[in-house]
Amino acid sequence: MRGDGTPAGWYDDGSARMRYWNGTAWTDDVAPVTTAPAPQPRGSSGVPGPIGLCAMGAAVFGLIGVCLPWMGPELVGIVLLLVAFVLSGVSLHQDATKWPGYVGLGVALLGTLAGVVMFIIGFMNGYSSTV
Structure with a gap:
């Protein structure tokens, strides 16, 4: 210059x-x-997304369902756990707080383990047909 x-x-x-x-x-x-201001990371909006909250709810109700000793609620619990897995995965890819998705995923995994144990116990002992 x-x-x-x-x-x-x-x-x-x-x-x-x-x-x-x-x-x-x-x-x-x-x-x-x-x-320059640092870009805000995804999922840091601080507000839980509705899909993550639904995933948590489905996982909790699924866990309860699979722990009941009757075949009907156990099957409903299995379906709810599958829904919780899907919703948790979707919620982790949204621009919202990630913790509901992780909690839903963790509870769904716990529910799956509990469901397997309850199914084995129920199968070995014969499922009760009365409520």
């Missing part, structure tokens, strides 16, 4: 700093380094 007619002003001096060019030479004045 030596004598090429560049007007005075703030320019990048080649070292990623803004330095003042007085029209003929660089001065010792440098602008303070400013950083």
Whole structure:
């Protein structure tokens, strides 16, 4: 920029700093380094999404269902756990707080383990046909 007619002003001096060019030479004045605001990460809106909350609800009711000793509620619980798995996965890809999706996923996994145990116990002992 030596004598090429560049007007005075703030320019990048080649070292990623803004330095003042007085029209003929660089001065010792440098602008303070400013950083761009960090992009807000996904899922940090602080508001739980409705799909995540539905996933948690389905997982909790599914867990309760599979723990009951009758075949009917156990089958309903299995369906609710499958729904909870799907809704949890969907909620983790939304721009909302992630914790409901993770909780729904964890409870659904716990419910699946409980369902397997209850099914084995029920199968070995014979399911009760009375409520």
